[in-house]
Amino acid sequence: MRDLRKVARKALSLAAAAGLATTVVSGAALAVDRVSAVHAFPEFLVYTKTFLAMVDDINARGEGIVEIQVRGGPEAIGMFQQPQAVRDGVVDMVxxxxxFYGASVPEIDAMVAARVTPMEARANGGAALMDQVHQSRFNVKHLGWIDGGVQFHIYxxxxxxxGDDxxxxxxxxxxxxxxxxxxxxxxxxxxxxSMKATEVxxxxxxxxxxxxxWTSIGILDLKWDKFLKYRxxxxxxxxxxxxxxxxxSWESLSPESQKLIQDVVAEWEQKSYDARQQDIAKDAEELQKRGMQFVSMTPEASEIYVTKANDAAWGRMKGRLEEMGGMENYDKLRKLYYKE
Known part of the structure; x- marks a missing residue:
């Protein structure tokens, strides 16, 4: 009888331990932060490939801590509607x-007309200021500037x-x-x-x-080179x-999840910058092989052209800030992003 009681007590102990273990495992599973995300461009474009690779990196390093679930691209939420969707909490991350949301956050034009790299902006405090204005104006954190170092051409x-000039x-x-x-x-x-990239x-x-x-890269992916013959x-x-x-959503994450996501995004600023410089050279070579003519303006005309572009961006920002408030940031951003 005594032996039967011992067996019974042991069985109860094992059952209790198993229940506790199940609770702990279940609790751990519930503790994983789930993040929903969408991307503006189709999956075949290099910019989206960068984002998806970065998400894979976060998920691999954040196993048991945080998981980003990508819902798709513009087919899930229209590319021009995505910024409002993340602002309103429809999705967590975009x-x-x-x-695409510059009318709400005019300060973004500092990145458009920047003369610094994403890494320099992070080091000199520009990224922190950009994040600050995003939080105050648009209810979002700006985690990083990805695929920087890529500029535009007219094709x-x-x-x-x-003109005469x-x-x-x-x-x-x-x-x-x-x-x-x-x-x-x-x-x-x-x-x-005005039209979406997918309609061009x-x-x-x-x-x-x-x-x-369009940028120096991506024309081949979009197949626009079938029609565009001059750059x-x-x-x-x-x-x-x-x-x-x-x-x-960010504030609801654990500190561990926040640090992991922010650290990985910062790392990908450098990774994506370096990779895009190689792509720029490769795409230029291939476009010329296919017959596209690269046309250059004179140095004097080039200076006028680039100055006109930058003045348009900074002027747009200034006009919006004068209407919306926040002019105190104009000179700060020019100093941090433009390096005059």
Whole structure:
């Protein structure tokens, strides 16, 4: 009888231990922070590939701590609606150009017209100030500037025309527009049509537009080189692609999750910057092999052209800040991002 009682007590102890273990495991599973995310561009573009690789890095290093679940790209939420979606908490995290919500956060134009790298902006306090204004204006944290060091060109189906000052004259040119460079195109007298990147191929094919601005890389992925045969130099502006995170969602994460995500994003600023410099050289070589002509303006005209671009971006920011408030940040941002 005594032996039976011992067996019974042992069985109860084992059952209790198993229950405790189950509770601990279950608790640990519940403790993993789940993060929802979307990206602005289709998966085949290099910028999205960077983001997805960065997410994989976070998930691998954050196993048991945090997991980012990517819901998709513009097919899930329209690319121009994504910034509002993360602001309002529909999703936790978005990978998107800052210019898509520049009317709400005018300070993003400092990245557009920057003369510093993402790493320099992080080191000199520019990234911290950019994060601060995002939190106060848009209810999001700005975690990092990804795929920096990539600039824009205007590409055309037709030969470029030039004004008396040697700068390209876009009068009468039907140019695909985008919030990042709209102010500049207005200054060049272009006739613009705003559309998503996914709509441009068809627009070029049908003659709805005969020119488009895009970065030094990606034209081949988009297959726009089938129509675009001329590229104008010099380059202007910078990609302002960032990772933004709903502020309330961020504050609900564990400190461990926050540190891991922020550290990995900062690391990918350098990784993606280095990788894109190699892509720029490769794409330029391939475009020329396929017959695209790279047209250069004179040094004097190039200076006018780039100055006009930068003045348009800084002028747009200044005008918005004068209306919305926050002019105290204008000089700070110029010092941190423009290095005059």
């Amino acid at each position: 990978h998107t150009p800052g210019s 055309s189906t037709q030969e470029f025309k030039f 040697g700068v390209i004259d876009l009068t009468g040119v039907k140019l695909r527009d985008n919030p990042i460079y709209h102010a500049f195109f207005e200054a060049l007298n272009a006739t613009t049509a 191929y068809s627009a070029l094919e049908k003659g709805v537009v005969d020119a488009a601005a 104008i130099d010099p380059k202007f502006y910078n990609t302002d692609i960032g990772v933004i995170f709903n502020k309330d």
